[in-house]
Amino acid sequence: xxxxxxxxxxxxxxxxxxxxxxxxxxxxxxxxxxxxxxxxxxxxxxxxxxxxxxxxxxxxxxxxxxxxxxxxxxxxxxxxxxxxxxxxxxxxxxxxxxxxxxxxxxxxxxxxxxxxxxxxxxxxxxxxxxxxxxxxxxxxxxxxxxxxxxxxxxxxxxxxxxxxxxxxxxxxxxxxxxxxxxxxxxxxxxxxxxxxxxxxxxxxxxxxxxxxxxxxxxxxxxxxxxxxxxxxxxxxxxxxxxxxxxxxxxxxxxxxxxxxxxxxxxxxxxxxxxxxxx
Ligand code: C2E
Ligand code: CA
Ligand code: CA
Ligand code: CA
Numbered sequence: 344x345x346x347x348x349x350x351x352x353x354x355x356x357x358x359x360x361x362x363x364x365x366x367x368x369x370x371x372x373x374x375x376x377x378x379x380x381x382x383x384x385x386x387x388x389x390x391x392x393x394x395x396x397x398x399x400x401x402x403x404x405x406x407x408x409x410x411x412x413x414x415x416x417x418x419x420x421x422x423x424x425x426x427x428x429x430x431x432x433x434x435x436x437x438x439x440x441x442x443x444x445x446x447x448x449x450x451x452x453x454x455x456x457x458x459x460x461x462x463x464x465x466x467x468x469x470x471x472x473x474x475x476x477x478x479x480x481x482x483x484x485x486x487x488x489x490x491x492x493x494x495x496x497x498x499x500x501x502x503x504x505x506x507x508x509x510x511x512x513x514x515x516x517x518x519x520x521x522x523x524x525x526x527x528x529x530x531x532x533x534x535x536x537x538x539x540x541x542x543x544x545x546x547x548x549x550x551x552x553x554x555x556x557x558x559x560x561x562x563x564x565x566x567x568x569x570x571x572x573x574x575x576x577x578x579x580x581x582x583x584x585x586x587x588x589x590x591x592x593x594x595x596x597x598x599x600x601x602x603x604x605x606x607x608x609x610x611x612x613x614x615x616x617x618x619x620x621x
Pocket of ligand 4: 522544545
């Protein structure tokens with residue numbers, strides 16, 4: 344056991360070194376990623392209880408020439424730390440607008456696209472006003488987008504948050520709370536903020552069927568959300584069993600590998616075209 348412990352410790356240290364090295368690389372090269380056109384978006388379909396497409400979540404990808412695909416889970420935190428997140432986040436919004444416009448120009452309607460916003464980006468002064476102005480300038484209807492905020496992003500002054508989200512909602516932009524259950528849960532904001540949707544974190548979904556308490560938590564989250572008039576999206580749905588359980592509880596929308604991986608723009612766009620008649 345001692346041997347194993349030491350080995351684990353060594354593995355851990357070398358893993359930490361790799362991680363530290365990668366963080367440095369990310370810091371140095373992320374700033375060029377936009378201009379070098381290394382960033383792209385993929386779109387993961389979101390479906391209803393019948394499995395029909397109702398929307399999608401836009402997710403960032405960084406294709407590094409030497410390092411290959413770097414996960415947003417690795418580079419978003421670095422971007423947040425260095426302040427680059429605002430520039431990247433702005434690029435994401437423009438990119439989604441371009442996609443929607445291009446489809447519209449071909450007469451194809453795009454379902455609601457959810458965009459992840461980091462706390463830092465959302466908390467920029469005038470973010471909401473500038474977003475509304477940008478959508479108008481881009482000719483995009485405000486209800487084409489949904490913003491996903493984590494509990495962490497909402498963890499500032501409740502009164503300020505309320506004003507901002509209310510402004511968004513009045514403009515037609517809905518707000519979802521992302522990764523629900525993993526953050527600094529204070530249930531008061533759920534009650535006090537004009538949110539539209541709650542996304543149950545994948546970690547809960549993946550525990551469905553593993554025991555009574557795991558199932559009870561998912562059930563409680565859905566019931567609570569519904570009683571607050573929030574729609575519920577389950578993330579990370581991978582099995583038919585998870586889907587069936589969620590369906591039975593009245594979960595509104597589903598996202599996960601069971602339905603689709605996140606898709607490159609062209610593949611996602613292909614789903615929007617009605618199938619050709621033979
Ligand atoms: P998230 O917002 O919770 O996004 C869901 C993540 O779950 C995505 O990981 C998605 O690819 C993954 N996923 C989807 N279905 C399944 C499934 O069935 N099983 C499993 N195990 N995973 C599934 P991804 O794309 O690696 O993104 C990781 C995180 O990076 C996101 O988590 C989000 O927090 C952040 N992120 C991604 N794009 C952006 C962005 O444009 N802006 C900001 N601020 N953050 C972003
Ligand atoms: Ca999300
Ligand atoms: Ca999430
Ligand atoms: Ca997550």
